[in-house]
Amino acid sequence: MEKKGRDEQKEAEDQVVNPWEVTAKDGGKIDYDKLIDKFGCQRLDEALIRRVERLTSRPPHVFLRRGVFFAHRDFIEILDAVERGEKFYLYTGRGPSSESLHLGHLVPFMFTKYLQDAFKVPLVIQLTDDEKCMWKNLSVEESRRLARENAKDIIACGFDITKTFIFSDFDYVGGAFYQNMVKVAKCVTFNKVVGIFGFTPEDHIGKISFPPVQAAPSFPSSFPHLFSGKDDLRCLIPCAIDQDPYFRMTRDVAPRIGFHKPALIESSFFPALQGETGKMSASDPTSAIYVTDSAKEIKNKVNKYAFSGGQDSIENHRKYGANLEVDIPIKYLGFFLEDDAELEHIRKEYAAGRMLTGEVKKHLIDVLTVVVERHRRARAAVTDEMVDAFMAIRPLPNMFD
Amino acid sequence: MGYSKDQLLQQLKELQIDFSCYDHPVVLTVEAQAKYLGNLGGGLSKNLFLKDKKHRFYIVSTLASTTVDLKVLSQRLGLGKGGLRMASEEALLEILQVPLGSVTPFALINDSTRNVSLVLDQGFKAQNLCFFHPLTNDMTISLTARDLDQFLISIGRNPTYVDMELANPTVGKDQPPDLAALVPSGIIVLPDSFAKADTVQCPSEKHAPVENKTVTATAVKQSNHAPGVKVKPQGAGRPSSSNSNVSKFVEEILDKMSTVVLSEVTNESVQQHRELLGPAISDKVRERLRLDLESLAVMFKNTVYTQGLVAGSQTEPLHKCK
Numbered sequence: 227m228e229k230k231g232r233d234e235q236k237e238a239e240d241q242v243v244n245p246w247e248v249t250a251k252d253g254g255k256i257d258y259d260k261l262i263d264k265f266g267c268q269r270l271d272e273a274l275i276r277r278v279e280r281l282t283s284r285p286p287h288v289f290l291r292r293g294v295f296f297a298h299r300d301f302i303e304i305l306d307a308v309e310r311g312e313k314f315y316l317y318t319g320r321g322p323s324s325e326s327l328h329l330g331h332l333v334p335f336m337f338t339k340y341l342q343d344a345f346k347v348p349l350v351i352q353l354t355d356d357e358k359c360m361w362k363n364l365s366v367e368e369s370r371r372l373a374r375e376n377a378k379d380i381i382a383c384g385f386d387i388t389k390t391f392i393f394s395d396f397d398y399v400g401g402a403f404y405q406n407m408v409k410v411a412k413c414v415t416f417n418k419v420v421g422i423f424g425f426t427p428e429d430h431i432g433k434i435s436f437p438p439v440q441a442a443p444s445f446p447s448s449f450p451h452l453f454s455g456k457d458d459l460r461c462l463i464p465c466a467i468d469q470d471p472y473f474r475m476t477r478d479v480a481p482r483i484g485f486h487k488p489a490l491i492e493s494s495f496f497p498a499l500q501g502e503t504g505k506m507s508a509s510d511p512t513s514a515i516y517v518t519d520s521a522k523e524i525k526n527k528v529n530k531y532a533f534s535g536g537q538d539s540i541e542n543h544r545k546y547g548a549n550l551e552v553d554i555p556i557k558y559l560g561f562f563l564e565d566d567a568e569l570e571h572i573r574k575e576y577a578a579g580r581m582l583t584g585e586v587k588k589h590l591i592d593v594l595t596v597v598v599e600r601h602r603r604a605r606a607a608v609t610d611e612m613v614d615a616f617m618a619i620r621p622l623p624n625m626f627d
Numbered sequence: 628m629g630y631s632k633d634q635l636l637q638q639l640k641e642l643q644i645d646f647s648c649y650d651h652p653v654v655l656t657v658e659a660q661a662k663y664l665g666n667l668g669g670g671l672s673k674n675l676f677l678k679d680k681k682h683r684f685y686i687v688s689t690l691a692s693t694t695v696d697l698k699v700l701s702q703r704l705g706l707g708k709g710g711l712r713m714a715s716e717e718a719l720l721e722i723l724q725v726p727l728g729s730v731t732p733f734a735l736i737n738d739s740t741r742n743v744s745l746v747l748d749q750g751f752k753a754q755n756l757c758f759f760h761p762l763t764n765d766m767t768i769s770l771t772a773r774d775l776d777q778f779l780i781s782i783g784r785n786p787t788y789v790d791m792e793l794a795n796p797t798v799g800k801d802q803p804p805d806l807a808a809l810v811p812s813g814i815i816v817l818p819d820s821f822a823k824a825d826t827v828q829c830p831s832e833k834h835a836p837v838e839n840k841t842v843t844a845t846a847v848k849q850s851n852h853a854p855g856v857k858v859k860p861q862g863a864g865r866p867s868s869s870n871s872n873v874s875k876f877v878e879e880i881l882d883k884m885s886t887v888v889l890s891e892v893t894n895e896s897v898q899q900h901r902e903l904l905g906p907a908i909s910d911k912v913r914e915r916l917r918l919d920l921e922s923l924a925v926m927f928k929n930t931v932y933t934q935g936l937v938a939g940s941q942t943e944p945l946h947k948c949k
Contacts, residue, residue: 325705368803368807371808371810371812381929382926384921384926385925387928388928604922604926607930609933610812611933611934611937612933615929615937620936
């Protein structure tokens with residue numbers, strides 16, 4: 227069965243991956259194979275990707291093709307259900323800790339939008355303003371404000387309002403949602419959460435009682451205005467792999483309270499501009515490309531700060547070629563350049579030393595500028611009324627169309 | 628149109644707020660104002676109209692003697708260092724609807740300022756009387772801070788007083804910006820800046836559609852200075868109506884398509900594809916535009932749905948016949 231989460235904090239030598247900290251071993255790269263092994267989830271292989279393509283009658287998303295979303299739990303069960311003509315719903319979320327979003331933040335939302343369109347299913351998006359209020363010591367007002375601001379950028383990713391419900395914990399917790407929170411909480415001992423999340427006796431009780439809040443949206447009865455009478459509906463959660471502990475806990479609890487285990491589809495981490503070992507920080511504007519960056523700023527940031535795997539001189543570069551393992555522009559192109567053939571060509575030429583860093587960076591700047599501009603245009607169309615509409619507790623009669 | 632001085636004073640009288648009026652020649656600076664009113668014992672105000680990088684606007688009203696450090700204020704609002712600058716004269720005229728040199732908290736009586744945030748100096752509370760322009764700068768009125776609060780509350784505002792000279796206000800990881808709640812939730816888009824924002828398109832596109840937009844920007848600029856011609860500002864509530872406008876939607880799609888088609892018809896592509904140029908370009912158009920058009924379309928859908936939801940919530944039930 228599944229490996230239970232061990233206390234990662236104790237293994238100081240090893241890499242640390244949990245919802246509040248991601249550090250590689252000895253300042254190196256995250257070892258994803260080890261992570262899959264330790265967490266006990268499955269690899270998303272070629273066969274599954276082909277199956278998704280068949281079932282959805284459209285090319286698989288670039289993040290699937292490039293292995294950005296690379297691990298899963300029970301995704302096969304979801305695909306089996308779809309083949310039987312059954313439905314499911316999507317659940318994802320964001321902790322609104324900062325006003326400015328960078329491209330890494332958009333990755334899970336871009337993928338979730340693809341899943342919504344490809345499988346024609348509804349989506350609930352949780353804004354954990356309460357979590358950020360507690361962990362980042364923000365005021366209630368500030369965390370609620372950030373939640374609304376972030377909601378606008380999330381909406382700009384292109385979610386369909388007739389199939390999407392966005393909610394903030396401070397607004398929505400209560401009623402059927404809270405009933406499920408209590409059901410979950412009753413099944414998880416204090417020792418268990420200490421083991422999974424590393425809480426200590428000095429942590430305040432808000433933190434210790436938070437996990438059920440992130441678990442509850444996995445159960446359809448938490449949303450009576452959407453899924454009333456559909457207690458059997460399965461849930462698929464696209465998220466970054468550091469969120470796995472929350473959902474390991476949820477999956478353990480689910481059968482004990484009469485629900486399907488939520489399925490997960492997990493992504494690797496988006497690298498900082500300065501390299502995989504660099505830390506992306508909301509307060510360091512040079513560590514990432516923000517959705518508010520102008521074309522000029524993007525060009526400047528990529529040229530100045532993107533870590534290059536090229537050699538230090540042109541002669542050496544022509545001789546030895548580039549190190550694709552550490553080159554950030556190549557990695558970023560892996561995320562955002564749709565054309566597989568073009569990416570392959572660039573990789574080949576760059577590794578052979580025939581293409582220079584400057585050229586690769588130019589390709590990246592062009593691609594990122596298009597992505598950011600598209601987002602900016604969509605974001606300009608989001609009004610406060612639209613946010614209210616996405617967050618209104620209303621039925622979604624066309625959610626499976 | 629904005630409120631006039633007389634309309635404001637009438638409103639203050641109706642609220643039974645005591646105030647005194649002082650006429651003086653037009654003054655554009657605090658120093659000039661002090662020449663005429665300096666002997667009345669303190670309370671003169673310094674009023675700044677500021678904007679941040681995300682098109683949000685602020686009136687900062689302090690005692691003339693208070694030092695305002697824009698860098699610190701910017702940090703305390705959570706805008707980073709240097710996130711605040713003086714708003715343009717156009718913004719002053721369009722949003723506050725008062726002449727140059729007349730920035731005043733009373734400008735908030737105008738509906739065009741609904742997304743403008745007000746920051747008031749704590750120092751006002753220590754004064755017997757505070758002096759502000761009543762929407763024009765050839766007069767100053769004095770009233771107590773309590774009465775100012777009463778006026779602000781009557782127009783739906785929550786007066787917030789701030790210690791402007793807070794010593795060492797560090798804003799960092801563990802200390803969130805203390806004034807962040809004062810940042811407005813809505814942006815105000817002026818015709819000029821809106822047109823400018825549109826011209827920052829993909830750098831590779833250098834064709835007719837982009838040039839058209841530049842022309843529009845110039846035209847708008849000129850009409851702002853033409854006497855008697857007023858361009859309607861796009862307040863935060865307005866964008867939704869233009870985003871559900873069918874002709875604009877279609878024009879934008881056609882503009883994008885022309886740009887791509889024109890950029891794909893080159894000597895090379897003509898020679899490469901010859902008689903199959905048509906299908907080749909057709910494929911290119913789909914490939915290059917699919918995501919952009921999907922994004923536009925879903926925003927159109929969301930905008931129209933939102934309008935429907937709002938209308939639905941205001942719809943009165945039909946009379947039922949028994």
